[in-house]
Amino acid sequence: MDFRLSEDIQFLKKGVRDFVQTEVEAVAMQIEQEDKIPDRIKEMSKELGLFGLSIPEAYDGLGIGMVGKCALYEEIGATHNGYTTLIGAHTGIGTVGIVEMGTEEQKRKYLPAMARGEKIGAFALTEPGAGSHATNLKTSAVKKGDKYILNGTKHYITNATEADIFTVMAVTDPDKGAKGITSFIIEKEFPGFHVGAVERKMGLRGSHSAEIILEDCEVPVENVLGEEGQGYVNALKILANGRAGLAARNLGSCQKLLDLTATYAQERIQFDVPIFEHQAVSHMIAEMAVDVESLRSFTYRVAWMVDEGMKVIKEAAMLKLFGSEVYNRVADKAVQVHGGIGYIADYPIERFFRDARITRIYEGTSEIQKNIIAGQLKKEYS
Known part of the structure; x- marks a missing residue:
């Protein structure tokens, strides 16, 4: 396994670091405070090419492999x-389906x-009655002539208020279960x-999640993503x-968080010494x-496997x-080491603590990942 980055990626990585x-x-x-990412930051992100990380150069993207993207x-x-979520949801589940399965x-x-x-x-799978399941x-999709008519409600859709293009999963054949789900590319202007x-959340301010309501929404047949009935498989691949x-x-x-915590522990004095000198703190x-x-x-190993075209269902989960x-x-631990300051909203530690919690839920809960892992292991040991 070779995780070394090309000179181009190293140069881009430095540019992104400086910008961030x-x-x-x-x-x-x-x-x-404002629950809004400044337009200036979005424009600068466009200039850096950050919205095109997952898109091939042939379509004006950067065409970067997974190891490079992870860097x-x-x-x-x-x-x-x-801000991280705005970029990540767009370059991840928001565009990957079209890149990999689009005509x-x-x-x-x-x-x-x-x-x-x-x-x-944006990517619209979750519904009030269908999250992990x-x-x-x-959400139904009925073919009528040269269109599909979609009806249903999606919720917790990241980037919903900013997005123009949605990858949406809907049921085209209710009698076939998972094999009756189809994915569609839907534009926000579609009738x-x-x-x-818009949902109020514990964290991720500036990244907006909202309901998507489809009321006799007209989607041209040419906007089916992949084959009819392959939507569930497509969703799993995208995720x-x-x-x-x-x-x-x-x-x-x-x-x-490690950088902030280690630095703070060197600067914070208690009992006449930096708290880094106290074993309880240094161990944390x-x-x-x-x-x-x-x-x-682990991240770069799986990224390398993706670039090599290897099957990563278990490893990705x-x-x-x-x-x-x-x-x-x-x-x-960062909150604990910082003590009272770590709990105060004027400092970034408190923000990271709240933002971290959603990562065990969105794009597949920790429990769902365990199910996937166990299912793959069962096949391996059968």
Whole structure:
């Protein structure tokens, strides 16, 4: 396994790091207070090509492999997670389906504008009665002439208020269960498409999640993504592909927390010595460092496997599980070492702690990842 980065990726990684540290970090508290990512930051992100990480060069993207993307996601994860999520959801589940399963016509129609950040992508699977149990979808799609008519409600859809292009799962044949689900590319301007209530969340300020309401929504037949009846399989592929990237974003946040915590422990004096000198504190920091390095190795191993075209269903689920659990452990220890300051909203530790919690839920809960892992192990040992 070779995780070395090309000179081009190293150059881009440095540019992203500088941008994150000087521009995004400078407005992190503003994002938290206003629940909005400044337009200037979005425009600068477009100029850096950050919206096109997952899109091939033929469609105006950067065409970066998974190892390279993880290197950039790691830098992006080191700042406000609302901003991280805007970029990550677009370049991950928001565009990957079209890149991997779209027809040439669909790719040429949608990807260039998405790569430039002119149009934002979102992924709509979850429903009020179908979250982890994705095969229980109620959103229906009935073919009428040269269109499908979709009816139903999606919720907790990341980027819903900003997005222009949605990958939506709906039931085309209710008698076939998982094999009766089809995926569609839906534009926000399509008749019958509405963005509903915006959810108030514990964290991820600046990243907005909302309902998607489909009322006799008209979708042209040419906007079926992949084959009819393959929507559930498509959803699993899209989610699995994004798990290395999500882990890399978690890794960036963990490294940031480790840096902040180790620095604070050297500066904070108690009993006439820096608290780093107290064994209870130093052990927590040591545990954080072990978790960070373990996550780093695992992330790039799975990313390398993806680039090699290897099957990563089990490994991607393991990584999603491990990465989210590590982020929560590291964030918890960061609060503990910082003490009262770690609990105060004027400091970033409290924000990271709240933002970490969703990583064990979205894009497949920790429990669902265990189910996937166990299912793959059962096949291996049968």
